[in-house]
């Protein structure tokens with residue numbers, strides 16, 4: 679069995695990993711240890727360690743003490759607009775944090791799996807593959823790309839998984855899709871931009887994809903996003919269609935003023951991931967992901 683340390687375990691993706699790693703499909707393969715800056719949500723049966731990834735010495739020391747085979751790092755400063763104002767925090771969490779964790783992993787020869795973003799690309803081309811050159815636009819994106827580079831530089835065994843627009847049920851914070859569903863359910867009119875294209879990714883599906891990639895011992899960079907890219911407006915229309923809400927509430931707009939600049943078309947090419955997974959695990963498109971949410975309201 680593999681010992682897997684999940685840093686960022688309270689967060690959106692972290693909580694899905696905690697759920698799936700306990701599932702009978704995976705529980706015979708992995709021994710989970712949860713870590714985060716504090717213990718908010720971790721089930722009692724899972725070991726918890728407090729780790730602040732910005733504290734270099736303690737992070738390295740704790741990783742060495744736990745001695746995991748693999749570390750999955752989902753902890754990050756993820757609020758794209760706030761990163762523009764809180765540059766020091768974003769720098770410490772998204773650049774120094776991954777570097778510190780990678781240094782700890784390198785000392786004990788364990789693997790680091792780190793989550794990155796489609797926003798590392800400038801969005802001029804779309805359908806980005808792993809060999810396309812990143813050109814981040816916002817401060818968040820710059821820190822995430824620099825975090826990738828710092829990890830590679832430590833010469834640790836790494837897997838960088840770039841993902842996009844995570845969605846699914848999560849009681850502690852809304853995501854783009856739960857925000858749309860909430861508004862449509864209340865009958866609120868919403869203005870949604872047509873000019874931003876991404877590959878929406880069901881967090882539940884991504885958690886299972888990551889557990890498969892540990893099992894297959896994959897290294898390097900892999901785009902791990904949902905199957906099929908859509909504009910934000912098309913995403914909203916799909917939400918209305920699948921959850922039977924009125925599409926008339928959704929108004930397309932060309933431009934939406936946001937603090938951080940977003941790439942126009944950051945869609946990710948997932949051919950590499952599809953080849954690795956073969957028919958072992960389905961990569962969900964938005965229809966399948968929304969139907970999954972409809973059928974599993976507590977998952």
Ligand SMILES: NC(=O)c1ccc[n+]([C@@H]2O[C@H](COP(=O)([O-])OP(=O)(O)OC[C@H]3O[C@@H](n4cnc5c(N)ncnc54)[C@H](OP(=O)(O)O)[C@@H]3O)[C@@H](O)[C@H]2O)c1
Nearest residue numbers: 686688689690691715730731753754756793795841843844
């Ligand atoms: N969400 C998306 O749409 C999206 C899209 C593309 C890529 N990604 C990437 O996917 C990963 C996971 O995203 P997510 O949405 O699951 O993130 P999240 O919900 O924001 O979770 C991050 C977790 O890290 C914790 N944390 C904060 N500071 C920490 C520190 N110093 N040391 C240790 N833990 C700390 C947070 O705790 P507190 O909540 O207490 O601060 C939180 O539990 C991130 O790397 C993100 O960049 C996400």
